[in-house]
Amino acid sequence: MSLPSSEVFRSAALTRQLAGEIRQVVTRPWNIMEICGGQTHAILQYGLDQLLPAEITLIHGPGCPVCVTALESIENALQIAGQPEVIFTSFGDMLRVPGARANLFSARAEGADVRVVYSPLDAVKLARETPHKQVVFFAIGFETTVPSIAASILHAERNKISNFSILPANVLVPPAMHAILKSPDNRVNAFLAAGHVCAVMGYWEYEPIAAQYRTPIVVTGFEPVDLLRGILMSVRQLESGRSEVENAYERAVTREGNPDAQAMITQVFEPVDRQWRGIGLISLSGLGLRPRFKSFDALERFALAHQAVSESPLCIAGQVLRGNATPHDCPAFGRECTPASPLGAPMVSSEGACAAYYRYQRVKT
Amino acid sequence: MTETNYPNLQGPVCPLPLQPGGQIVIGHGSGGGMTRDLIVNVFQKYLGNAVLNSGNDSALLNGELVAPPGYQLVVSTDAHVVFPLFFPGGDIGRLSVCGTVNDVAMLGAQPKYLTASFILEEGFSIDELEKVLASMRDACAEAGVQIIAADTKVTEKGKADKLFITTTGIGWAPVGRRITGDQAQPGDAVLISGALGNHGIAVLQARGNLGFQSDVQSDTAPLNHLTQGLCAAFPDVHVMRDPTRGGLATTLVEIAQQSSVTIQLDEPEIPIDASVRAACDLLGLDTLYLANEGKVIVILPEEHAEDALSFLRAQKYGEKARRIGRVIARSSGQLLLGTALSTTRVLDMLAGEMLPRIC
Structure with missing residues (x-):
């Protein structure tokens, strides 16, 4: 009898077997960073860290899209959302992220029209249904959310929906990996690359990173069996002195990724310098709209006051x-x-x- | 095609009140004739009974309507503001009866009466109101309760969202019966009457913005017959509570804190329908925090757990009952989850609104 795939990749027997293999292979301490916040969530949800030998330390990476969205972007979002003609739309997670003084939930409580959407295309639909309003979508996230945002821009252009715009805040994974590996206090020995990002982008762009910094990178999924396989493959590379890009998420990821999605991203966006909250400016680590699509940029459409912002001094x-x-x-x-x-x-x-x-x-x- | 002749309304005309069509207008809340017509022709048509129809300012309960000697009164009140009003497996009418009936039933009481207040938004369809009232009538009949007092107000358009219903439940329980959240004891077993999360997913689905279809139905149901039977058969039930908003995890954290105990759940034993699990996986929601409207958590001494489980499984709404955990120690109040991988994690209350993850 075959199990549904979600059951296979959550199988307790397979997970225990992989944890046993990791214990057999490991001889020295290693720090492995999972890039993606979804992986951090799954590791703690299933308690996978409890199954690993003491030699393995998992370091949680910067791959939580709402976490790294710059304070300045959130302040811009609050200013835009506060304008009476605006319906401000966002993925739900972003609503509770604190700005300097407020968040989008509190803006909503004060009368701003802030709505959760599941897809930027829903925001375009909303724009078409409410032509007298300006509908703004908060474009956050990694390469995973970008194709649907690019599609929404193209859709709005094609259908001449001029009351739709985005607040661009998307970020890219490879520049962040460079920044981490270049840092003098870097402790990362190997990376679990984010499987969903690689489903879009492939993993060819990680090959120069693995070679340049002699750091193994294993493309990894999100279920317990996926994660332990990624860790096992990383440890095998580390123990044998290899530093390659390997794929432990074959059912979703190819080396080339999704060429249609990549083409759409390149058509609409270009790399720009971007601030990462808690990390700082990383050059060419974000995506901005190309000149042809500047009319969909909310930063151009709304006159925003510049405000100095600072983080809570307690927060690390x-x-x-x-x-x-x-x-x-x-x-x-x-x-x-x-x-x-x-x-x-x-x-x-x-x-x-x-x-x-x-x-x-x-x-x- | 013939043109209808409309009267010429230019210039002075007789201020004859507009005859309301199929929707609620401000006049329905005036307290005058239109209000009376709405009550008699719409509300009493579905919810009428001798006490409600008496037309007095309050309901007079005497004779056999009063709690018999040896019983104490149990009262609960609940406001219902669900969006949308109609969802697969239920609607605001069924919800407003079951929610309050269940709250009374959770103390081991037999709910007997409800009061209901309706806040209607100007423009709300009377057809839809009748559907809601028919659904309340059916739920009352199933639960065996009567609505003995009711009130209607109308707000201007935009000042409410179609229909809000607040119900108050009155019931009675034997004097001395103490089934409350502070009674969980180390050594107790934790049971659940059925699969979790269906209501939460059904309502999200009905909002129509998930981008996929599922066949998940809300579990909205009156549980009082099931809980009454259980309490009669197992007098030492310690806690019963319905895991509504905040779901199983939030409700059990509340109980753990009220009782100052640690509760450990066994994740593989928690019943979740495959369609609910699939929807949660897609949306990044945690089934343990999804709302339920027809489930009860039962905590009772371990030695009665198997018999109680058999009893629940023989009842309507209890067919999929499972034993999902136990109370393991005295503490400051903590909920643990043992996973299928034999790891353990802490479960906390839901903080704020439940938000889908991004990727």
């Missing part, structure tokens, strides 16, 4: 996002900072390391 989110601290190292963790009243973005999204720790490891068991 930057160190957590760089993998140099765990949430337990933060004095505010679980005290001043909780999912109900987060000081920093990683406490907001379930993909954020602090929220995942709060949810699954607040009391160490």
Whole structure:
């Protein structure tokens, strides 16, 4: 009898077998960073860290899209959402991320029209249905969300929907990996690359990174069996001194990725410098609209006041996002900072390391 | 094609009140003739009974309507503001009866009466109102309760969302019966009457913006017959509670804190329908935090767990009952989840609104 695939990849027997293999292979301490917040969430949800030998330390990477969205972008979002003619749309996770003083939920409570959408195409549909309103979509996320955002821009252009625009805040994974590996206090020995990003982009662009920094990179999925396979393949490379790009997520990822999606991204967007919350400016790490599509850029459409913004002095989110601290190292963790009243973005999204720790490891068991 | 002749309304005309068509207008809340017509022709048509129809300012309960000697009164109130009003497996009418009936039933009481107040938005369709009332009538009949007092108000368009219903439930329980959230004891077993998360997914689905179809139906149901039978057969039930908003996890954290105990759940035993699990996987939602409107958590001494489980499985709405965990220790109040991988994690209350993950 064959099991549905989700059951195979959550199989307790397979997971235990892989954990056993990791224990047999490992001889020395290794730090492995999972890039993606979805992976952090799954690791803590299933307690996979409890199955690993003491030699393996998992470092939680910067791959939580709401966590790394710059404070300045959130302030811009709040300003735009506050304008009376605007319907501001966003993925749900973004609504609770604190800006300097407020978040989008509190803006909504004060009368702003802020709505959760599941897809940017829903925002375009809303724009068509409400021609007297300006519909703005908060374009956040990694390469996973970009194709649908590019599609929404092309759709709006084709159908002459001029009351739709986006607030561009998308970011790219490879420049962040460069930034982490170049950092003098880098502790990462190997990466689990984010499987869904690679489903879109392929993994050819990681090959120069693995070679340049002599760091193994294993494309990894999100179920327990996927994650332990990714870790096992990383450890095998580390123990044998290899530094290659390997694919542990064959059912979703090819080396080339999805060429149609990539073409759509390139058609609409171009790389720009971008601020990462808690990390700082990373050159060419974001996506901005190409000149032909500038009319869909909310930053051009709305006159925004520039405001100086600063983070809570208690919050160590930057160190957590760089993998140099765990949430337990933060004095505010679980005290001043909780999912109900987060000081920093990683406490907001379930993909954020602090929220995942709060949810699954607040009391160490 | 013939043209209808409309009267010329230019210039002074007799201010004859407009005859309301199929929708609620402000006049329905005036307290005057239109209100009376709405009550008699619409509300009483579905919910009428001798007490409600008496037309007095309050209901007079005497004789056999009063709790018998040896019983104490149990009262609960609940406001219902669900969007949309109609969803697969239920609607605001069924919900407003079952929600309150269940809250009374969770203390081991037999619900007897409801009161209901209706806030109607100007422009709301009377057809839809009748559907909601028919659904309330059916749910009341199933639960064996009567609506003995009711009120209607109308707001201007835009000041409410079609229809809000607040119901208050009155019932009675034997004096001395103490089934409350602070009674869980180390050694107790934790049972659930059926699969979790169906209501939450059904309502999300009905909002029509998920981008996929599923056949998930809300579980909205009156549980009072099931809980009454259980309490009669197992007098030492310690806790019963319905895991509504916030879901199983939030409700069990509340109980753990009220009782100062640690509860450990066994994840593989928690019943979740495949379609609900698939929807949650797609949306990045956690089934343990999804709302239910027809499930009860039962906590009782371990030695009665198997018999209670057999009892529940023989009842309507209890067919898929499972034993899902146990109370393991005294503590400051904690909920643990043992996963299928034999790892353990802490479950917390839902913080704020449940938001789908991004990727």
